[in-house]
Every structure is written in C-alpha cells, then in structure tokens.
Amino acid sequence: MLTESSYSQTNKLTFIYCENCGQFKNLYLDTDAGQLDCISFVxxxxxxxxxxxxSTIxxxxxxxxxxxxxxxxxxxxKALNRKKDLQAIVELEAIIAI
Incomplete structure (x- = not known):
C-alpha cells in the first residue's frame, strides 16, 4: 500500500504510476519487511x-x-516538536556527551 503524507489513513493507494510520483511530498510504503518512508524533506x-x-551509511x-x-x-x-520525541532528544544528547 502507498500512503501520501497529506492523506488520511483511509486514503491508501494500491499502486502508483511513475508519472504521478512527483505529486507526492512523502510516500510511506507498506512492505513485507515493514514501512518504508520515502521522504523529500526532513x-x-x-x-x-x-x-x-x-547522513551516515x-x-x-x-x-x-x-x-x-x-x-x-x-x-x-526538535523541529517536529512532538511530545513523543522529547525523551529521545534527551537520550540522544546524552549519547553525544559520552
């Protein structure tokens, strides 16, 4: 399934044509291995x-x-400013400090 970031969870696509790929800012692909996020901006x-x-390879x-x-x-x-990320930020900054 393909989900575009501005769609609700009910607007899932089962396929996409290459000529339409440019209209999506972000794609979230549900695969057998889990969700694959294809994002154009962070x-x-x-x-x-x-x-x-x-990035690191x-x-x-x-x-x-x-x-x-x-x-x-x-x-x-920090930019997303989500409540669920606050503890992760503290932990990541602690890792850097080690």
Missing amino acids: DGVGNFDTVKSK IEIENIKLNILDIDALIEAK
Whole structure:
C-alpha cells in the first residue's frame, strides 16, 4: 500500500504510476519487511541533498542504507516538536556527551 503524507489513513493507494510520483511530498510504503518512508524533506534538516550530506551509511544484510547522523536526528526531532520525541532528544544528547 502507498500512503501520501497529506492523506488520511483511509486514503491508501494500491499502486502508483511513475508519472504521478512527483505529486507526492512523502510516500510511506507498506512492505513485507515493514514501512518504508520515502521522504523529500526532513523538518529541521532540509531537502534530500542536505539530508544526504548529514547522513551516515550503514549496512544491514548486505544492503547499504543512509541514515541521519545523530546531530541531524536531534535537529529533526526538535523541529517536529512532538511530545513523543522529547525523551529521545534527551537520550540522544546524552549519547553525544559520552
């Protein structure tokens, strides 16, 4: 299933055509391995190129993945200003302090 970030959970798509991909800001793909977030912008960090420059490459099961570095992750969580991220910010900042 594909879900566009501005859609409600009831507006799920079962497929998408490549020519329509540009209309989505963020896509959330439900896969057998779990949800895959395809995002074009991260609040507090920036657009794709900026996010990529602030990422670290990790490898899981022979697949290389870019993940936000810890400083960028903290900035993203601060920018979102969600209650559920407050403790994570404290914990991430404690990790940096070690």
